[in-house]
Amino acid sequence: MTTPLLLLDDVHQTYRPKGSIFSRGPAGLVQAVSGVTLDINAGETLGVVGESGCGKSTLARMIVGIEDPKQGAVRWKGTDVSTLKGTERKAFHRSIQLIFQDPFASLDPRRTVGQSIAEGVLAHDLVAADAVGDRVQQLLRQVGLLPVHAWRYPHEFSGGQLQRVGIAQALGVEPEVLVCDEPVSALDVSVRAQVLNLLNQLKTELGLAIVFIAHDLDVVQHMSDRIVTMYLGKIVEQGPCDAVYESAGHPYTRALLSAIPKKPAPGYRIDRVVLEGDPPSPINPPAGCPFHTRCYAAIEMCSTVVPKAADLGDGHRATCHLAEEVSRSRVGQPYSVV
Amino acid sequence: MLEESETAAAVEVRPTAEGTRRRRGRVEALLLSSWRRPFLAMALLIIVVVSVMAIVPQLFTDIDPRDCDLSLSRLGPSPGHPFGFDMQGCDYFSNVVYGARTSMLVGVLVAGLTFVIALVAGSLAGYYGGLIDTVISRAADIVLGVPVMIASLVILYQFKSRGVGTIVFVLVLFTWAGTMRYLRGTVLQVKQLEYVQAARILGVGRLRILSRHVLPNAITPLIVMSTLSVGAGMTAEAGFSILGVGIKLPAFSWGLQIAAASSDGNWQIAPLLMLFPALMLALTTLAFVVLGENLRDALDPRSS
Numbered sequence: 001m002t003t004p005l006l007l008l009d010d011v012h013q014t015y016r017p018k019g020s021i022f023s024r025g026p027a028g029l030v031q032a033v034s035g036v037t038l039d040i041n042a043g044e045t046l047g048v049v050g051e052s053g054c055g056k057s058t059l060a061r062m063i064v065g066i067e068d069p070k071q072g073a074v075r076w077k078g079t080d081v082s083t084l085k086g087t088e089r090k091a092f093h094r095s096i097q098l099i100f101q102d103p104f105a106s107l108d109p110r111r112t113v114g115q116s117i118a119e120g121v122l123a124h125d126l127v128a129a130d131a132v133g134d135r136v137q138q139l140l141r142q143v144g145l146l147p148v149h150a151w152r153y154p155h156e157f158s159g160g161q162l163q164r165v166g167i168a169q170a171l172g173v174e175p176e177v178l179v180c181d182e183p184v185s186a187l188d189v190s191v192r193a194q195v196l197n198l199l200n201q202l203k204t205e206l207g208l209a210i211v212f213i214a215h216d217l218d219v220v221q222h223m224s225d226r227i228v229t230m231y232l233g234k235i236v237e238q239g240p241c242d243a244v245y246e247s248a249g250h251p252y253t254r255a256l257l258s259a260i261p262k263k264p265a266p267g268y269r270i271d272r273v274v275l276e277g278d279p280p281s282p283i284n285p286p287a288g289c290p291f292h293t294r295c296y297a298a299i300e301m302c303s304t305v306v307p308k309a310a311d312l313g314d315g316h317r318a319t320c321h322l323a324e325e326v327s328r329s330r331v332g333q334p335y336s337v338v
Numbered sequence: 339m340l341e342e343s344e345t346a347a348a349v350e351v352r353p354t355a356e357g358t359r360r361r362r363g364r365v366e367a368l369l370l371s372s373w374r375r376p377f378l379a380m381a382l383l384i385i386v387v388v389s390v391m392a393i394v395p396q397l398f399t400d401i402d403p404r405d406c407d408l409s410l411s412r413l414g415p416s417p418g419h420p421f422g423f424d425m426q427g428c429d430y431f432s433n434v435v436y437g438a439r440t441s442m443l444v445g446v447l448v449a450g451l452t453f454v455i456a457l458v459a460g461s462l463a464g465y466y467g468g469l470i471d472t473v474i475s476r477a478a479d480i481v482l483g484v485p486v487m488i489a490s491l492v493i494l495y496q497f498k499s500r501g502v503g504t505i506v507f508v509l510v511l512f513t514w515a516g517t518m519r520y521l522r523g524t525v526l527q528v529k530q531l532e533y534v535q536a537a538r539i540l541g542v543g544r545l546r547i548l549s550r551h552v553l554p555n556a557i558t559p560l561i562v563m564s565t566l567s568v569g570a571g572m573t574a575e576a577g578f579s580i581l582g583v584g585i586k587l588p589a590f591s592w593g594l595q596i597a598a599a600s601s602d603g604n605w606q607i608a609p610l611l612m613l614f615p616a617l618m619l620a621l622t623t624l625a626f627v628v629l630g631e632n633l634r635d636a637l638d639p640r641s642s
Contacts, residue, residue: 064539065539066535066538066539090541093539093541094541097539097540098535098536098539100532100535100536102532105531105532105533106532106533106535106536107533107536108533108537108550108551108554108555109533109555110554110555111550111551116533119537119540119542119550120540120541120542123540123541123542123543123546124541166536169536169540170540172540173540173541
């Protein structure tokens with residue numbers, strides 16, 4: 001097996017709940033990400049799904065390096081990034097860029113789009129100072145915008161256009177990995193597809209690896225080669241896109257599949273499960289399987305024994321005691337009733 | 339997707355121009371559009387006139403304000419002496435004209451120094467946080483915990499000779515903290531915005547992020563506050579004079595003139611002695627308030 005481009009090796013991230021000066025916050029630590037092992041290979045799209053608060057964004061922040069994991073290592077082409085210094089570290093950070101969820105918030109309202117795009121190019125001295133303008137024009141064209149847009153301010157654009165600007169800004173520093181943190185959830189449905197197509201096109205053109213984070217499986221399905229499902233800071237299932245869709249081995253993935261608003265074709269029906277309540281507190285995760293409090297398939301041992309990842313073949317793994325049975329079930333999947 | 343269909347041709351490339359150019363453009367646009375805003379036009383006129391008065395009072399009067407004749411004491415307006423004479427029989431118009439310098443100097447110096455101190459301390463505290471923040475913020479808390487009027491009186495009372503510098507020192511001592519806190523708050527707010535994180539991920543240096551992204555987006559309220567505090571400084575100077583701890587005679591200041599007019603009920607005999615300096619002070623203060631309000635609207639990047 002070749003060395004993955006980026007490897008997260010058992011990373012943990014914890015936060016201390018905020019108190020005031022005079023009172024400590026609640027005792028314990030928020031375990032935002034606990035024990036995630038994940039590889040990202042050149043040129044592939046990795047979809048990460050999970051509900052709000054499951055640690056997706058924290059994972060994204062650790063991948064792009066604005067947060068260091070409290071425990072575990074991030075390896076870039078085999079090298080632990082915490083050992084990188086100076087220019088090497090700068091080059092590593094340049095190689096991984098982030099696309100934000102809300103393009104209105106991720107661009108400085110006081111700077112023209114051209115200035116924003118030029119910023120990364122300038123910060124790394126990627127082109128000669130007098131060629132920066134040409135580079136900006138080129139980047140704008142690459143994401144399907146016009147060169148005149150360089151002199152506009154963010155408030156003069158629509159959400160879809162701004163998200164393109166955000167992509168151009170990230171591409172300016174010539175990254176190898178693009179982490180997209182829910183890049184289309186803030187956009188109108190009508191422009192979502194355009195942005196997603198642009199990402200796919202760039203991936204083919206530039207050989208980018210894309211980490212695509214979303215809270216619904218529907219969008220991820222159209223984008224990803226591999227899918228990772230997260231729950232409460234842990235990976236509960238991962239595998240090739242089709243395998244996860246067709247034979248999901250974790251009840252949580254099944255619940256996410258059920259949540260896709262989709263009308264079954266005539267003669268088919270979908271058994272849906274609806275998750276009750278909120279995810280448990282990440283300060284004090286439940287014993288045993290973290291999902292057992294909301295799981296439709298939970299049995300007695302789930303509340304005491306932590307499940308191990310069960311191998312379902314072809315790199316498809318689900319962390320569930322009942323992975324085999326669940327993967328053979330048809331919850332959340334259309335099936336014929338004729 | 340693209341709602342506009344401009345051609346790419348004939349476009350000169352200058353994407354690295356400074357963001358501040360935009361702010362300057364907005365202020366210019368505001369000043370140019372002032373003829374459509376009567377209040378702003380009046381405010382600007384007052385500020386310009388009073389500023390010229392402060393710099394070259396000789397342009398407005400050729401009478402020496404110290405050329406007094408007691409026999410003319412408290413005489414009303416007469417040809418050549420539009421404001422009449424004060425208690426000492428000095429020409430009151432030239433006195434008021436010469437008083438502009440002190441008032442403006444106090445106002446502008448207080449606003450300017452507060453601006454600089456708040457800018458440096460507030461951005462250090464807000465942006466870098468940690469120990470620097472603790473030291474600066476606790477110092478500000480101490481200042482804000484002091485009853486300003488009483489403390490000012492006590493401090494000013496200690497000085498044997500009080501000039502513009504003394505007044506400015508005391509006022510800045512008590513105003514920097516509030517302004518600093520305000521800027522620190524906005525810096526904290528801007529610091530955690532996504533575009534600042536985006537710049538970090540792009541590899542832009544910390545100081546550059548502070549100067550390029552954080553300060554330009556956090557400084558607007560500071561500019562507005564500073565404009566307003568010019569008027570506040572001028573009013574405070576007058577207040578100190580009335581309380582007897584202001585600038586000492588024989589200086590000229592509107593505050594001293596109001597104080598003289600208010601002592602021993604002088605203004606009941608010659609109300610104009612109170613009216614003229616008070617009117618000048620009120621108009622100038624109001625002018626800065628109007629300017630500040632208009633700046634606030636104009637500096638919002640979404641207004642155009």
